Amino acid sequence: MSQNPSLRERVRSIPDYPKPGIIFRDITTLLQDPAGFRETVDLLVAPFEASAVDKVVGVEARGFIIGGAVAHQLHAGFVPARKMGKLPWETVSAEYDLEYGTDAIQIHTDCIARGERVLLVDDLIATGGSAGAALDLIEQVGGSVVGCSFVIDLPDLGGSAQLRERGYAVSSLIEFEGD
Numbered sequence: 001m002s003q004n005p006s007l008r009e010r011v012r013s014i015p016d017y018p019k020p021g022i023i024f025r026d027i028t029t030l031l032q033d034p035a036g037f038r039e040t041v042d043l044l045v046a047p048f049e050a051s052a053v054d055k056v057v058g059v060e061a062r063g064f065i066i067g068g069a070v071a072h073q074l075h076a077g078f079v080p081a082r083k084m085g086k087l088p089w090e091t092v093s094a095e096y097d098l099e100y101g102t103d104a105i106q107i108h109t110d111c112i113a114r115g116e117r118v119l120l121v122d123d124l125i126a127t128g129g130s131a132g133a134a135l136d137l138i139e140q141v142g143g144s145v146v147g148c149s150f151v152i153d154l155p156d157l158g159g160s161a162q163l164r165e166r167g168y169a170v171s172s173l174i175e176f177e178g179d
């Protein structure tokens with residue numbers, strides 16, 4: 001089901017990338033379209049305009065592209081959740097499961113003040129591993145999560161349902177089912 005057909009048709013779907021059986025949902029074709037990028041950011045921002053968001057957290061790498069634009073529009077600060085070993089100051093880390101093995105992301109311990117209102121943004125949610133790890137980190141440093149916002153949800157992979165079960169408000173602009 002697609003909430004935004006005009007955005008959905010601007011996502012390029014590539015079968016069997018990066019490995020057989022995966023349909024890769026490529027947002028570069030959406031982002032390179034001036035109207036597509038603007039509409040995407042506007043739609044992600046709209047539900048949170050009155051939410052007094054202090055910080056937007058974006059997950060490396062694609063979440064930086066979306067999260068930076070959303071933070072700017074919300075007059076919020078931007079916090080990068082980076083892959084292991086990239087941040088220079090004191091960090092907290094969280095591991096998450098990939099299809100094979102694990103990965104880890106980090107944020108700086110001083111990136112969010114206790115009680116600040118935080119919006120998590122990424123391009124896509126699949127299993128929810130990366131978003132779940134980012135949410136753990138935000139709460140570990142004392143942030144208060146106001147919501148999680150994704151351009152694309154792959155609901156069959158269960159990540160968005162898991163986050164909702166954990167009590168988070170989850171929104172997305174496009175759903176691809178049957179992946």
Ligand SMILES: O=P(O)(O)OC[C@H]1O[C@H](OP(=O)(O)OP(=O)(O)O)[C@H](O)[C@@H]1O
Nearest residue numbers: 060061062124125126127128129130159
């Ligand atoms: O819900 P999940 O199962 O965790 O999958 C979603 C994540 O996977 C991709 O990131 P990835 O780290 O693969 O690549 P990127 O560095 O290009 O963002 C995507 O951008 C999401 O961040």
Ligand SMILES: Nc1ncnc2[nH]cnc12
Nearest residue numbers: 022023024025026124126
């Ligand atoms: N099917 C998919 N397409 C693009 N990015 C992804 N990240 C995890 N699953 C993905």
Ligand SMILES: [Mg+2]
Nearest residue numbers: 060061062063
């Ligand atoms: Mg990513």
